[in-house]
Amino acid sequence: MSTDLSKNYFELFGLPVSFELDGAALSEKYRELQKTVHPDKFANASDRDRRLAVQQAARINEAFHTLKSPLKRARYILELRGIVFDDQHATSFEPDFLMEQMELRETLGGIRQQPDAMSSLGVLMQEVESKISDMIGTLGSLIAQDDLDQAMSQIHKLQFMEKLLNECEAMEEELVDLV
Amino acid sequence: MALLQISEPGQSTKPHEHRLAVGIDLGTTNSLVATVRSGVADTLPDDKDDHILPSVVHYLADGEPLVGSEAKKHATTDPLNTISSIKRLMGRGVLDLKHIGTRLPYEFAESDSSVPRIKTAAGEKSPVEVSADILRVLKDRAERTLGDELNGAVITVPAYFDDAQRQATKDAAKLAGMHVMRLLNEPTAAAVAYGLDQGGEGVIAVYDLGGGTFDISILRLNRGVFEVMSTAGDTALGGDDFDHAIAKWIMQQAKISDDAGHHQLRRLLRDACAAKEALTSADTAELKIELENGEYWEGVLSKEIFNQLVDPLIQKTIITSRRALRDAKVTADEVEAVVMVGGSTRVPRVREKIGEFFGKQPLVNIDPDKVVAIGAAIQADVLVGNKPDDELLLLDVIPLSLGLETMGNLVEKIIPRNTTIPVARAQDFTTFKDGQTAMTIHVVQGERELVSDCRSLGKFTLHEIPPMVAGAARIRVTFQVDADGLLSVMAREETTGVESGIQIKPSYGLTDSEIENMLRDSITYAEEDVAARNLREQQVEADRVIEAIQVAMQQDGQLLSEQERTGIDSAVERLANVRNGNDHNLIKQTIDEVNNLTTEFAARRMDQSIKKALSGQNVNEI
Numbered sequence: 001m002s003t004d005l006s007k008n009y010f011e012l013f014g015l016p017v018s019f020e021l022d023g024a025a026l027s028e029k030y031r032e033l034q035k036t037v038h039p040d041k042f043a044n045a046s047d048r049d050r051r052l053a054v055q056q057a058a059r060i061n062e063a064f065h066t067l068k069s070p071l072k073r074a075r076y077i078l079e080l081r082g083i084v085f086d087d088q089h090a091t092s093f094e095p096d097f098l099m100e101q102m103e104l105r106e107t108l109g110g111i112r113q114q115p116d117a118m119s120s121l122g123v124l125m126q127e128v129e130s131k132i133s134d135m136i137g138t139l140g141s142l143i144a145q146d147d148l149d150q151a152m153s154q155i156h157k158l159q160f161m162e163k164l165l166n167e168c169e170a171m172e173e174e175l176v177d178l179v
Numbered sequence: 180m181a182l183l184q185i186s187e188p189g190q191s192t193k194p195h196e197h198r199l200a201v202g203i204d205l206g207t208t209n210s211l212v213a214t215v216r217s218g219v220a221d222t223l224p225d226d227k228d229d230h231i232l233p234s235v236v237h238y239l240a241d242g243e244p245l246v247g248s249e250a251k252k253h254a255t256t257d258p259l260n261t262i263s264s265i266k267r268l269m270g271r272g273v274l275d276l277k278h279i280g281t282r283l284p285y286e287f288a289e290s291d292s293s294v295p296r297i298k299t300a301a302g303e304k305s306p307v308e309v310s311a312d313i314l315r316v317l318k319d320r321a322e323r324t325l326g327d328e329l330n331g332a333v334i335t336v337p338a339y340f341d342d343a344q345r346q347a348t349k350d351a352a353k354l355a356g357m358h359v360m361r362l363l364n365e366p367t368a369a370a371v372a373y374g375l376d377q378g379g380e381g382v383i384a385v386y387d388l389g390g391g392t393f394d395i396s397i398l399r400l401n402r403g404v405f406e407v408m409s410t411a412g413d414t415a416l417g418g419d420d421f422d423h424a425i426a427k428w429i430m431q432q433a434k435i436s437d438d439a440g441h442h443q444l445r446r447l448l449r450d451a452c453a454a455k456e457a458l459t460s461a462d463t464a465e466l467k468i469e470l471e472n473g474e475y476w477e478g479v480l481s482k483e484i485f486n487q488l489v490d491p492l493i494q495k496t497i498i499t500s501r502r503a504l505r506d507a508k509v510t511a512d513e514v515e516a517v518v519m520v521g522g523s524t525r526v527p528r529v530r531e532k533i534g535e536f537f538g539k540q541p542l543v544n545i546d547p548d549k550v551v552a553i554g555a556a557i558q559a560d561v562l563v564g565n566k567p568d569d570e571l572l573l574l575d576v577i578p579l580s581l582g583l584e585t586m587g588n589l590v591e592k593i594i595p596r597n598t599t600i601p602v603a604r605a606q607d608f609t610t611f612k613d614g615q616t617a618m619t620i621h622v623v624q625g626e627r628e629l630v631s632d633c634r635s636l637g638k639f640t641l642h643e644i645p646p647m648v649a650g651a652a653r654i655r656v657t658f659q660v661d662a663d664g665l666l667s668v669m670a671r672e673e674t675t676g677v678e679s680g681i682q683i684k685p686s687y688g689l690t691d692s693e694i695e696n697m698l699r700d701s702i703t704y705a706e707e708d709v710a711a712r713n714l715r716e717q718q719v720e721a722d723r724v725i726e727a728i729q730v731a732m733q734q735d736g737q738l739l740s741e742q743e744r745t746g747i748d749s750a751v752e753r754l755a756n757v758r759n760g761n762d763h764n765l766i767k768q769t770i771d772e773v774n775n776l777t778t779e780f781a782a783r784r785m786d787q788s789i790k791k792a793l794s795g796q797n798v799n800e801i
Contacts, residue, residue, distance in 0.1 A: 027401070031401060031402065031404045031406075031572075034404070034572060034574060035404070035570070035572055036788045037785065037788065038572055038574070038662070039601060039661065039662040040361065040561075040562055040572065040573070040662060041572075043331070043360045043361065043562040043563070043564075044331075044360075044562075044563070044564055045727060046723065046724055046727050046774070048774050048777075048778065048781060049727070049781050052781055052782065052785055053785070054601045054659070054661050054662065055601075055603065056785055057601045057662070058600075058601040058602050058603040058659065059603075061598075061599045061600070061601065061602055062602070062603070062604075064599075065598075065599070169505075172505075173502065176498055176501070176502065
């Protein structure tokens, strides 16, 4: 229907397809775009125009949040290059990575029994966050070198790490609620 | 929707005409209406110069209900017919009453409807109807003061309101005959009122402690755009709980038993509230409590004891604030301004504790009771079209995750909390059994993993799935949340295109027929016959469509080919003719035709506005 839908997220924001991204420019453009399509700008328009505005604004929100997150952005770039992610049957991982995952998860599992659960969790979360940050750095260079296979496996690993971080956050909330 | 359009047929919308719009703060304890006049936003008083309308409705066996202070006078003498704090019941189901209802001294009717109904002298009333009675008074006040009918209203809701509660609020406004341009989150409204958008940039925290609800929102402000980064809160925590804590303390001191009657309970709460208010400026509050045997108990509530009583409640708000900061990924130090909202932030202990937590003095210079209504009025003024060049844009988030039930009573989250709205997300699901031809989609809202721990918003079934082996069908479920935070859900079988078109109705909201019945019952429409009403609605809608197309053609006619233009012109002319007839079905049909014919045009216009926003700027220059 709208030609706009044929544009990829980078084009939508007038940005080059690249993992390196100027976050300030992205946010600035996001606000520009929302100022033109947000349903509030169509408060007195017909129902149909308002529906269209909702769709457009939703798409711009989706694009913004995809590009803002390094992991989602990397995945999106690979998808643009034709790579199909099969999350159900992910690639196999090196034994080292699997060992590390098991250890981290065991630590998280044992947090509740720790005398000062909150600060132990804090230490764990810092460790996970710093690993994620290193892995994203590597991911960036893999994409820059066009090593898409390695990039894909790196993305799968990062998804594991993000999931772990989410579980840490859920645990944190649980601990806070006990206070 | 057109059913309640306020504009009259043929009403003009000339470019420089000032349109009337109000912001309404529909609060648990008090409600207010505000508007922008000569560039200044302020609340509107009634004829006794009171700005605040207590959110209390007193029902009488005959005649109009009393609303506000007049109603409040009957709270102790006729508690069963005097409804207050109705906001706590908005969007709640009969089952929720077990948790909230014990504190509400009303009689609930046994009913088949999932919506609770309160027995009153004027018949059974749903929370939506009670709220509509409050809104109607504010609408009348505004129209009397401004001298004409309103073009639209912005109504505020706690940021933490779920889908059912928002839907109920919108239903109430419709029932009161208002055109709701937007449901706006209260904290966002407060930030707007402080005019922080005038040149400001940075992170703002809005701490809103009202009579019955608590909200904290973290916003980022950048050149007129307020982006809500996170929001958290508690729909059952507020100043009322301070009163209850004091009342409980008094009961212990005065040895009043727990099963005291309605009257006693009301009096206690009133005295507790008075003591709380006295303590905002004094160090002690004198208490003189009338007991059921007619004797009096006298005592003193000191600031120290009061602080001890409320500290656990304030602590709860601080824990919630911490979670909001974490979700927004900012620290308390990064917050540049803390805006205080809600009457309960008058309590000095609250200001002290919150100031301590954020490490800065909270902003309190706008009356915390009025600040939300004022912000809503500013937004209403922009939305109604009085400030076409205004930069103000409010980007809200959904407060609670939306998901659906999967095997084993588990919730699969589709849209996580704090996602910016509007938003649309799709996820594919498949069948569980060979030959399965139907699938029930159960939509829930909440953070927990088990369906039973989340709020059920509604269920629907997708039929006619072609029989296949288990796992072969592709059912795409799409969630869409609009700018008001209201959800609709669609399910579609991808191989055949079988679709279940669902405008989801929250289980605790009202069904269309319930709304229709209420409308029919309502006095506003009692004397009109249905056909005449239908005709007028369609005429109003036709006028709106024609006007919108004319404006669009004037601005962007060049986007159309000669042939397309002629086609649209003649369709519009046909509609203009039909509109003057008296067949509402024909008008509706013609409106639909015109709408279909101009869909592509609308899409092109939208594209063009996007291009305009992007043109002439490449990334390096920004």
